[in-house]
Amino acid sequence: MAQKLKAIGFDADDTLWHNERIFKMTQAHFATLLADYTDHANLMDRLLQAERRNLGHYGFGVKGFTLSMIETAIDVTNGNVAASVIAEILDAGRDMLCHPVDLLPHAKAAVENARETHRIILITKGDLLDQERKLAQSGLGDMFHAVEIVSDKTQEAYAEIFARHGDGAEHGLMIGNSMRSDVLPMIDAGGWGVFVPHGHEWELEKAAPPKSNPKYHVLPNLGGLTRLIHQIEGC
Missing domain, CATH: 3.40.50.1000 (HAD superfamily/HAD-like)
Structure with a gap:
């Protein structure tokens, strides 16, 4: 046959x-970094909106996700996000790219x-x-x-x-x-x-x-x- x-x-x-759980852990850290500016639900919604907008520009994966986090951080802080926070977001993205x-x-x-x-x-x-x-x-x-x-x-x-x-x-x-x-x-x-x-x-x-x-x-x-x-x- x-x-x-x-x-x-x-x-x-x-x-x-496993992959998505690494993104979830990074999102939790991201929420901690921006906790003084907005609540968790609003931050995650704004991040999802940024990811959706950016798919056509950056594609899928960690690099696009990292850029979307930076964009969201600038957005929710009205451009006042500290350079140290941006540095931590970049570090988190690099950590994702090295995760076992x-x-x-x-x-x-x-x-x-x-x-x-x-x-x-x-x-x-x-x-x-x-x-x-x-x-x-x-x-x-x-x-x-x-x-x-x-x-x-x-x-x-x-x-x-x-x-x-x-x-x-x-x-x-x-x-x-x-x-x-x-x-x-x-x-x-x-x-x-x-x-x-x-x-x-x-x-x-x-x-x-x-x-x-x-x-x-x-x-x-x-x-x-x-x-x-x-x-x-x-x-």
């Missing part, structure tokens, strides 16, 4: 290793098992150097047949990636923790989208799930991926 799936794509941040990589449960086994039967691709977005660093430190780098670090995850991006590394998106599966980035555009491209919720979800990655689509699946963790692949293949 011919395989339905030729290639399997894995998201990186908060799918294979902590694999999620079942991540290594899921990648190893998928590699035995299919071509596997790491598809991630964000800062190029940071993503390369995390992949190298994860111990998973040599397992992937291909690595794609993109500016954004779109239907067109998935169609192009799975055409180059497989037989097209209709014979591909993408697994990740973001409904907006990992699931919906992959399904729109004709492939399977597998949602693995992480618990810490960035507001800008939230979207309504395509519950009625037969190519949409949800797994509580990566431990169920091998069984799902077998189910799709009809094994």
Whole structure:
């Protein structure tokens, strides 16, 4: 029987290793630095607005997040933010770029098992150097047949990636923790989208799930991926 799936794509941040909780810790420190100027809820709302505005300029990742924190600090202090606070924000951003990589449960086994039967691709977005660093430190780098670090995850991006590394998106599966980035555009491209919720979800990655689509699946963790692949293949 011919395989339905030729290639399997894995998201990186908060799918294979922890990431969003590092952002949450940095946000908590940021709130402490600006506590004299505004309350926590307003600060987080202003920061989210800045991140949304800046995505088209800075893209995804720590560097854009750091610049958005600086912009928000200037905004909420009416331009009176101390240079020492800016310096602490920059230090926090550098600390994020050096944070150790902590694999999620079942991540290594899921990648190893998928590699035995299919071509596997790491598809991630964000800062190029940071993503390369995390992949190298994860111990998973040599397992992937291909690595794609993109500016954004779109239907067109998935169609192009799975055409180059497989037989097209209709014979591909993408697994990740973001409904907006990992699931919906992959399904729109004709492939399977597998949602693995992480618990810490960035507001800008939230979207309504395509519950009625037969190519949409949800797994509580990566431990169920091998069984799902077998189910799709009809094994």
